[in-house]
Amino acid sequence: MLHTINPEILFLKQEDVIKAGLLDMKQILAVTEKTYAMLGQGLIKNPPKTNTSIPDKENWQSFFNAMPCYIGGDIDIGGIKWAAESKKNATIPGIPYGIDISILSDPETVLPFCILDGTLITAMRTSAVGGLMAKYxxxxxxxxxxxxxxxxxxxxxxxxxxxxxxxxxxxxxxxxxxxxxxxxxxxxxxxxxxxxxxxxxxxxxxxxxxxxxxxxxxxxxxxxxxxxxxxxxxxxxxxxxxxxxxxxxxxxxxxxxxxxxxxxxxxxxxxxxxxxxxxxxxxxxxxxxxxxxxxxxxxxxxxxxxSMGLGALDIMIAYQLYLNATEMGIGTKVNLWDKPLWE
Ligand SMILES: NC(=O)c1ccc[n+]([C@@H]2O[C@H](COP(=O)([O-])OP(=O)(O)OC[C@H]3O[C@@H](n4cnc5c(N)ncnc54)[C@H](O)[C@@H]3O)[C@@H](O)[C@H]2O)c1
The missing domain is CATH 3.40.50.720 (NAD(P)-binding Rossmann-like Domain)
Structure with missing residues (x-):
């Protein structure tokens, strides 16, 4: 990770994430294997997710999970998966039941450098873990x-x-x-x-x-x-x-x-x-x-x-897609500010 002072964020919508190779299961499995190796080597911090259920945990109609992590080693990024589900969506054509988004941040300057759709990443990473466990x-x-x-x-x-x-x-x-x-x-x-x-x-x-x-x-x-x-x-x-x-x-x-x-x-x-x-x-x-x-x-x-799922895996995959997208020139660049008002 290049430690950046540039307030530029690459935004990747779902179509961009697909173009950047999300559906390439071979690549997703390789990232999954690397993530679990790094987890075992103590290179990943994956604190417990926090859940906000509406109206409450027992009777939830919708919820938001915040899943932060830090990935060290040769990756060195911070990130969070903001994962949400709504029962109402099951009755609305054209909206997925679960909608997720991921943010990748520079661990040194804490500037976010990529925001991307995480909805399909969840499906790919979950099955990749299933595939990896099936191998053993x-x-x-x-x-x-x-x-x-x-x-x-x-x-x-x-x-x-x-x-x-x-x-x-x-x-x-x-x-x-x-x-x-x-x-x-x-x-x-x-x-x-x-x-x-x-x-x-x-x-x-x-x-x-x-x-x-x-x-x-x-x-x-x-x-x-x-x-x-x-x-x-x-x-x-x-x-x-x-x-x-x-x-x-x-x-x-x-x-x-x-x-x-x-x-x-x-x-x-x-x-x-x-x-x-x-x-x-x-x-x-x-x-x-x-x-x-x-x-x-x-x-x-x-x-x-x-399996229950690991937020850090979403972030590892998101980072791989960010690297692919950058190399391919995919996505929309936005700035967090032109000049921060108060420093
Ligand atoms: N471990 C993880 O990391 C992780 C991550 C995401 C989702 N999940 C879990 O994976 C599961 C599937 O998620 P999804 O998004 O594919 O849901 P989905 O609603 O798209 O599909 C679930 C399917 O299971 C079928 N089903 C329900 N009960 C069944 C039964 N007794 N026998 C056979 N089929 C049955 C339903 O008809 C449905 O087609 C969920 O339980 C979800 O919580 C796990």
């Missing part, structure tokens, strides 16, 4: 995956799993609303060389697969131990879709960021609080990326992964 969770001979949830994350999860595990040639895409799965399967066609089978029978699909990835909005857990086959790997992106005893059966468990996950309500935090699972049994994704721990040591083991 799947047995070495996995050629079939079952993706449960054909929403925004389900769509990008297909390319993330494909990029992370190119040997997987069949993916069942499951949803209680099978039309959504059919639409996404049609959209991909045979562009990835993967057969995408839409279905509403998630359990039957899971029983035929060596890898299960959940990215649903289920309101109560529905994946139980009867979904598992010997040697399979399970990755869950949602805290309310997997039954607690599934994790108790696992030979290896990984969290995307245990420091954060344990502070929220999810099966792993509940099991550790109740003393049914020891914290030492839960690995961090960064430890797998750095090679200091192994999630599975044999293809016969059942292993499980859980």
């Amino acid at each position: 969770a799947a047995p070495s001979d996995a050629d079939t995956a079952c993706l449960v949830g054909a929403g925004v994350i389900g769509r990008t999860m297909i390319s993330a799993v494909h990029e992370a595990l190119p040997q997987i040639k069949t993916m069942c895409l499951c949803d209680i609303d099978v039309a959504k799965a059919e639409g996404i399967a049609k959209e991909y066609g045979d562009s990835l060389g993967v057969e995408i089978i839409p279905t509403s029978d998630s359990k039957a699909a899971a029983l035929k697969s060596q890898l299960i990835v959940g990215e649903t909005t289920a309101t109560k857990p529905f994946m139980d131990t009867s979904w598992l086959t010997p040697g399979c790997g399970l990755v869950s992106m949602h805290s309310n879709e997997v039954m607690e005893d599934v994790f108790l059966k696992a030979d290896g468990i990984v969290a995307d960021y245990w420091t954060q996950l344990k502070q929220h309500t999810n099966p792993l935090s509940k099991l550790t609080k109740e003393g049914k699972l020891d914290e030492s049994q839960i690995m961090d994704l960064s430890e797998l990326v750095l090679g200091t721990k192994k999630l599975r040591t044999s293809d016969n083991q059942f292993v499980a992964a859980a």
Whole structure:
């Protein structure tokens, strides 16, 4: 990062962010891997997010999350993801349910140098984490995956799993609303060389697969131990879709960021609080990326992964897109001021 005294901000709207390479899953996965390596090396500060729910946390109709971070090492930037969701938006055509924006700042002069749409970054980074965890969770001979949830994350999860595990040639895409799965399967066609089978029978699909990835909005857990086959790997992106005893059966468990996950309500935090699972049994994704721990040591083991998301990853991806955009001459430049009135 060049320490700047220039009050210029590059504004990247969603179309610019796409032109700058956001949909390039290979690049997003590489940034994701680097982020978790840096997290494990202590180069990232990612304080807990703060939530403002309206009207309140229990009955929220909309909310705003502030997710600040500092990324050190060769990146050296400050940043914040301002992430919001509104239930009302689900009833308004043309507005996404979640709308996110990111700000990147110079850590020395604290001048913001880029503001960009973060809405699609969320989907790409979430599935990239799913793909990365799938790489460690799947047995070495996995050629079939079952993706449960054909929403925004389900769509990008297909390319993330494909990029992370190119040997997987069949993916069942499951949803209680099978039309959504059919639409996404049609959209991909045979562009990835993967057969995408839409279905509403998630359990039957899971029983035929060596890898299960959940990215649903289920309101109560529905994946139980009867979904598992010997040697399979399970990755869950949602805290309310997997039954607690599934994790108790696992030979290896990984969290995307245990420091954060344990502070929220999810099966792993509940099991550790109740003393049914020891914290030492839960690995961090960064430890797998750095090679200091192994999630599975044999293809016969059942292993499980859980994710909640890491704000710093959005900022790492945003910074990569800023670099790409700058090189490509994309975006609109605006000034924070011509001359600050009071210095
Ligand atoms: N871990 C992370 O970093 C992270 C980040 C963003 C979103 N998420 C989570 O990912 C999940 C998916 O988000 P999204 O934006 O794709 O939502 P979405 O609303 O676009 O899609 C969710 C899909 O799940 C389906 N579904 C719900 N219950 C189901 C069930 N029991 N069986 C099969 N399908 C079911 C719905 O029909 C829907 O199509 C959410 O729970 C969200 O909170 C996680």
